[in-house]
Amino acid sequence: MDNNKEILVTEEGYKEIVDEIEYRKTTFRKEIAERIKGALKEGDLSENCEYQESKEEQNKNESRIIVLEHTLKHAKIVKHNADEKDTVQIGSKVVIKDIEFDEILNYSLVGATEADPVAGKISNLSPLGAELLGKKKGAIINVSSPGGIVKYEIMEVS
Numbered sequence: 474m475d476n477n478k479e480i481l482v483t484e485e486g487y488k489e490i491v492d493e494i495e496y497r498k499t500t501f502r503k504e505i506a507e508r509i510k511g512a513l514k515e516g517d518l519s520e521n522c523e524y525q526e527s528k529e530e531q532n533k534n535e536s537r538i539i540v541l542e543h544t545l546k547h548a549k550i551v552k553h554n555a556d557e558k559d560t561v562q563i564g565s566k567v568v569i570k571d572i573e574f575d576e577i578l579n580y581s582l583v584g585a586t587e588a589d590p591v592a593g594k595i596s597n598l599s600p601l602g603a604e605l606l607g608k609k610k611g612a613i614i615n616v617s618s619p620g621g622i623v624k625y626e627i628m629e630v631s
Contacts, residue, residue, distance in 0.1 A: 478551040481584035481597065485565045487550050489587070494541045497534055505531045521530075544586055551584065561605045561630050563597050568629035569605075572613070577628070582606065 484491070505527055512524035533588045555566035561567055580595045582605060588596035595602045604614040605627070613629045 478547065479564055480544050480547045481551050482544075482548045484550055484552065485585055486584060486587035487545075487548055487580055490541055494545070496540070497538050499548075501534055505534060505620055533576070559609055559630055561608050561627070563606075565605075566629075566631045567627060569575060569584060569614075569625040570628050572624040572626055580605075580624055 476613070483586055493543055508527040509524065509531065512518075512527055515521055515523070518524050545623060551563040554560075554562060557596050561582060567580050568584060569578050569580070570576065571578065580593050580601075582597055582602055583594045585596040585598045588594055588599065596602065601616050603621050604625075606614050607613060608627055610627050610630050614627070616623050617627060
């Protein structure tokens, strides 16, 4: 990972990162410490699953905090440009239609760190996100997928 590269985030995404760091440094750290303390009271650590799992969870938590802090340090908040509201940009909500299957899909275009396809948040770096970026309502885009090229029509941008 290039340590000096800007990481694009929406204002909402920035707040989510700040909140997650706060939670992991306070509440979650205390919960893990309590579990470790409880496991230590049980004695023999070599056979103690709760202790091993808690230490592993502690390591994962600290690693996640480091990643989040790095993200925050290099974050560039991308504000939605109201003058260009009809153009797809990071922060846009987009309604597209899969032309072949006549299926309507709703997405929010976000920075890579915020991407959550299950929640309808797609990255500007994903094949679909990259094709959408800068396009307007009515545009037809072609997106490479494992099954071949998929054609979408942009129905709405907000």
